[in-house]
Amino acid sequence: MAAIELRDVVKTFGAVRALDGFDLEVEAGEVHGFLGPNGSGKSTAIRLLLGLLRPDSGGATLLGGDPWRDAPTLHRRLAYVPGEVNLWPNLTGGEVIDLLGRLRGGLDQRRRADLVERFGLDPTRRCGTYSKGNRQKVALVAALASDVELYLLDEPTSGLDPLMEAEFQTWVRESRPEGSTVLLSSHILAEVEALCDRVSIIRAGRRVQSGTLADLRHHTRTTVVADTSADDETTAAALRGLAGIHHLSLERGRLVMEVESHDLAGVLRHLADLGVTSLQAHPPTLEELFLHEYGEVPT
Amino acid sequence: MNVGHAPDVQRPSAAPSSDGSAGPFTGTGQLFRLAARRDRVRLPVWLIGLTAVIGASTNALVGFYDTPVKQAGYAATVENSAVSRLMGGTPYDVDTFGGILAYEITAVAGVTVALMVIFLVTRHIRGEEESGNAELVRSAVTGRHAALAATLALASVASGLAGLLVAGVLALSGVAVGPSLLFGAGLAAIGLAFTAVAAVAAQVASTARTALGGAILVMLALFIVRGIGAVEDNWLTWLAPFGWQDEIRPFGERAQGWPLLVSIGFAAVVLALAAWLAARRDFGAGLLQARAGRPTAAGWLRTPMALAFRMQRGLLLAWGVGLVVLAAVFGAVGREVRTMIDSNPEVGQVILGQIDDVVLGYLSFVTHFMGVTVATYAVVSALRLRREEESGRADAVLAGGVSRTRWALSGIVVTAGCSALMAVAVGLGVGLTHGLVSDDMARVGPLLGAALGTLPAVWTLAAVAFALHGWVPRWTALVWLPTAWAFIQAYLGDLLDFPDGISGLSPFWHLPKVPAESFEPVAFVVLTGLALALTALGVAGLRRRDLA
Ligand SMILES: Nc1ncnc2c1ncn2[C@@H]1O[C@H](COP(=O)(O)OP(=O)(O)OP(=O)(O)O)[C@@H](O)[C@H]1O
Ligand SMILES: [Mg+2]
Numbered sequence: 048m049a050a051i052e053l054r055d056v057v058k059t060f061g062a063v064r065a066l067d068g069f070d071l072e073v074e075a076g077e078v079h080g081f082l083g084p085n086g087s088g089k090s091t092a093i094r095l096l097l098g099l100l101r102p103d104s105g106g107a108t109l110l111g112g113d114p115w116r117d118a119p120t121l122h123r124r125l126a127y128v129p130g131e132v133n134l135w136p137n138l139t140g141g142e143v144i145d146l147l148g149r150l151r152g153g154l155d156q157r158r159r160a161d162l163v164e165r166f167g168l169d170p171t172r173r174c175g176t177y178s179k180g181n182r183q184k185v186a187l188v189a190a191l192a193s194d195v196e197l198y199l200l201d202e203p204t205s206g207l208d209p210l211m212e213a214e215f216q217t218w219v220r221e222s223r224p225e226g227s228t229v230l231l232s233s234h235i236l237a238e239v240e241a242l243c244d245r246v247s248i249i250r251a252g253r254r255v256q257s258g259t260l261a262d263l264r265h266h267t268r269t270t271v272v273a274d275t276s277a278d279d280e281t282t283a284a285a286l287r288g289l290a291g292i293h294h295l296s297l298e299r300g301r302l303v304m305e306v307e308s309h310d311l312a313g314v315l316r317h318l319a320d321l322g323v324t325s326l327q328a329h330p331p332t333l334e335e336l337f338l339h340e341y342g343e344v345p346t
Numbered sequence: 347m348n349v350g351h352a353p354d355v356q357r358p359s360a361a362p363s364s365d366g367s368a369g370p371f372t373g374t375g376q377l378f379r380l381a382a383r384r385d386r387v388r389l390p391v392w393l394i395g396l397t398a399v400i401g402a403s404t405n406a407l408v409g410f411y412d413t414p415v416k417q418a419g420y421a422a423t424v425e426n427s428a429v430s431r432l433m434g435g436t437p438y439d440v441d442t443f444g445g446i447l448a449y450e451i452t453a454v455a456g457v458t459v460a461l462m463v464i465f466l467v468t469r470h471i472r473g474e475e476e477s478g479n480a481e482l483v484r485s486a487v488t489g490r491h492a493a494l495a496a497t498l499a500l501a502s503v504a505s506g507l508a509g510l511l512v513a514g515v516l517a518l519s520g521v522a523v524g525p526s527l528l529f530g531a532g533l534a535a536i537g538l539a540f541t542a543v544a545a546v547a548a549q550v551a552s553t554a555r556t557a558l559g560g561a562i563l564v565m566l567a568l569f570i571v572r573g574i575g576a577v578e579d580n581w582l583t584w585l586a587p588f589g590w591q592d593e594i595r596p597f598g599e600r601a602q603g604w605p606l607l608v609s610i611g612f613a614a615v616v617l618a619l620a621a622w623l624a625a626r627r628d629f630g631a632g633l634l635q636a637r638a639g640r641p642t643a644a645g646w647l648r649t650p651m652a653l654a655f656r657m658q659r660g661l662l663l664a665w666g667v668g669l670v671v672l673a674a675v676f677g678a679v680g681r682e683v684r685t686m687i688d689s690n691p692e693v694g695q696v697i698l699g700q701i702d703d704v705v706l707g708y709l710s711f712v713t714h715f716m717g718v719t720v721a722t723y724a725v726v727s728a729l730r731l732r733r734e735e736e737s738g739r740a741d742a743v744l745a746g747g748v749s750r751t752r753w754a755l756s757g758i759v760v761t762a763g764c765s766a767l768m769a770v771a772v773g774l775g776v777g778l779t780h781g782l783v784s785d786d787m788a789r790v791g792p793l794l795g796a797a798l799g800t801l802p803a804v805w806t807l808a809a810v811a812f813a814l815h816g817w818v819p820r821w822t823a824l825v826w827l828p829t830a831w832a833f834i835q836a837y838l839g840d841l842l843d844f845p846d847g848i849s850g851l852s853p854f855w856h857l858p859k860v861p862a863e864s865f866e867p868v869a870f871v872v873l874t875g876l877a878l879a880l881t882a883l884g885v886a887g888l889r890r891r892d893l894a
Binding site for chain 1: 552553638639640641642643644647648649650653656657660737738739741742743744745746747748749750752890891892893
């Protein structure tokens with residue numbers, strides 16, 4: 048069963064179409080990465096799932112219920128870390144963690160103590176005096192200490208140092224409740240690569256990609272560098288007109304190009320005839336992958 | 347790859363001072379313009395509001411005291427009146443036309459100007475830091491004292507304008523220009539003095555809100571000290587900026603400018619203190635550091651209502667102390683009222699309406715006035731709900747399995763309950779002190795009842811805030827319009843004699859003046875019903891809209 052399902056959701060703020068026919072499926076039990084450039088609609092989608100915003104049109108299902116209508120009952124089964132953490136300045140971090148846990152019906156004291164220690168949080172400080180990272184930790188501990196089915200995390204590690212980031216990753220991999228689902232919005236590609244079973248990429252309010260990282264890689268280009276014994280004119284003539292070749296450059300026998308992954312076999316067959324003396328091919332790095340998805344209009 | 351040095355580029359410096367280096371005041375000009383721009387709506391609203399109220403009051407008074415006989419009558423009244431002295435200070439030259447006008451408006455004008463600069467200074471020094479707006483600005487090339495200096499400059503300009511406008515109103519009413527300007531200058535000096543007070547509070551307090559509360563408390567304390575000094579006719583008046591203004595005595599033979607210098611000297615010393623403190627304070631923090639708190643939440647902090655109450659505890663306490671002191675002062679003064687009104691029944695009627703027993707009339711006026719003050723507290727408390735939403739803190743509660751209705755009701759119940767508590771405190775404060783000074787405890791019960799009787803109007807104003815919050819959240823602050831109107835109506839309504847349709851915009855106008863008039867269950871029930879309906883409307887609106 049899908050833990051989250053959004054179908055053709057439109058959400059506008061005046062003239063801004065924050066979500067513009069957006070789709071999202073998150074399977075129960077998976078860690079789902081949610082990526083996209085700034086202002087693409089990630090936080091809007093998550094706040095919509097929380098019933099804080101009402102969609103203009105489209106269908107939304109969350110844990111089998113309607114996120115707007117059934118908000119309070121559904122919220123007992125999920126935990127949320129907001130993208131921008133704002134806490135009550137005159138409550139201490141410890142008070143906020145307890146309060147948020149109790150609203151949801153109680154907190155496991157052992158998990159709470161364990162997380163406070165793992166994240167090195169001083170729970171006696173008032174929230175008004177915490178640094179940004181420490182405020183983030185309070186929200187994170189409050190969310191992770193609850194035993195729920197779904198975690199909606201909007202850039203949960205922004206502002207955390209690498210040690211804390213590592214603690215977070217350990218929690219997702221090893222300590223999170225059995226079978227729980229995580230929707231993880233993030234700009235940290237290494238985090239996404241390390242944790243996520245599947246990812247969805249949103250751009251300008253629309254989903255442009257969804258699948259495992261391997262799937263995504265498959266849909267993009269491989270960089271090919273080859274040295275050939277043939278002269279440059281011959282090489283150029285041989286490759287001209289072949290499908291799936293981009294950014295070809297040729298200089299004194301050295302050939303550099305990007306090839307669509309599904310056209311790779313055909314291109315290599317032609318290369319073989321040119322007398323290849325050396326060949327390197329590497330799949331796109333994650334950065335290349337995302338730059339591609341963030342930056343160009345999908346076809 | 348070439349990782350050699352980038353060629354030296356001539357960089358334009360952001361704000362060069364004359365010798366090319368950054369002094370402590372570098373950038374003050376830019377910061378001043380920025381602050382003025384951010385206040386381009388707020389400041390004019392304060393100034394226009396002040397001018398309108400003062401203008402309406404003087405306009406109503408003009409025909410009232412146009413003959414020497416009437417002027418002498420006024421003088422005889424206020425010189426022996428404790429209430430007048432408490433609010434207006436030592437009466438000088440109140441047998442002149444200018445003196446009378448000035449004496450009637452001085453309390454409202456002085457307190458308004460003081461509040462205006464206190465809000466302004468706190469907002470620009472601490473509010474901007476807390477919202478993070480200031481950080482970007484401060485990281486640009488600005489001197490150590492630039493932010494403080496820019497804020498103070500803006501507050502001084504605002505005070506000066508307020509003084510000029512009020513002087514203009516007086517002059518237009520037929521008072522000579524010179525004395526009017528002198529009075530206006532005194533008013534501006536009050537603004538300057540409280541600018542300095544607020545600047546110090548902003549350095550010391552640990553949050554913007556406590557800075558604001560602290561400065562206002564100091565202002566009220568100084569106002570009461572001056573009032574007591576004027577009642578007792580002693581040196582206490584010299585302890586407060588309000589008293590220094592009185593000593594200018596602009597309208598008689600004894601007019602003198604030098605008390606202005608006292609204000610300016612006071613402001614200079616206190617500002618120096620503020621600058622000295624500012625250099626010792628961290629950005630975004632006060633000198634009084636928040637103490638370490640509890641590592642875990644108290645057992646009772648487990649519902650949205652407990653949270654709402656916890657967040658408003660400080661507000662409740664601060665207002666509670668302020669209102670009880672005010673109520674006690676009003677109650678204690680009650681005994682002196684008879685002397686005052688006996689000496690001039692005509693004035694008694696103007697201030698208190700057509701009521702036979704003057705003391706009862708006075709107490710009814712006090713109850714009414716204090717009711718409006720409690721309503722101000724209720725509105726502040728009601729606006730907290732909007733603040734919770736705007737800051738995003740409501741998200742955390744709502745994502746925790748709390749329905750919107752329950753979240754809203756938590757705030758609403760806290761506001762309604764705490765304002766009822768406040769009314770009880772006010773009623774007892776007036777009743778007990780009045781009982782003590784007049785040796786007659788029989789009025790305690792009726793006065794408590796009278797205070798409770800104002801609650802429907804208090805709740806109605808809070809409910810306006812809830813309704814606005816539900817449907818037009820960005821305009822929630824508009825609730826201050828009916829609240830300000832309720833004040834004007836309570837303080838000046840009988841004098842200005844508005845048409846009923848306009849007076850009726852204040853919910854308090856619909857309630858009988860208890861204890862002089864008898865309690866009216868119909869008005870009580872209808873207004874309470876209106877408050878409930880507005881609140882329900884607000885909750886309905888909140889349930890169907892996006893949250894910020
Ligand atoms: N309450 C609102 N009113 C008006 N516009 C809004 C509102 N909330 C979001 N937007 C707009 O909707 C778009 C999507 O914003 P959103 O916060 O969802 O982006 P995001 O993907 O979370 O970005 P980031 O990576 O920077 O967090 C933006 O253009 C934003 O300006
Ligand atoms: Mg976001």
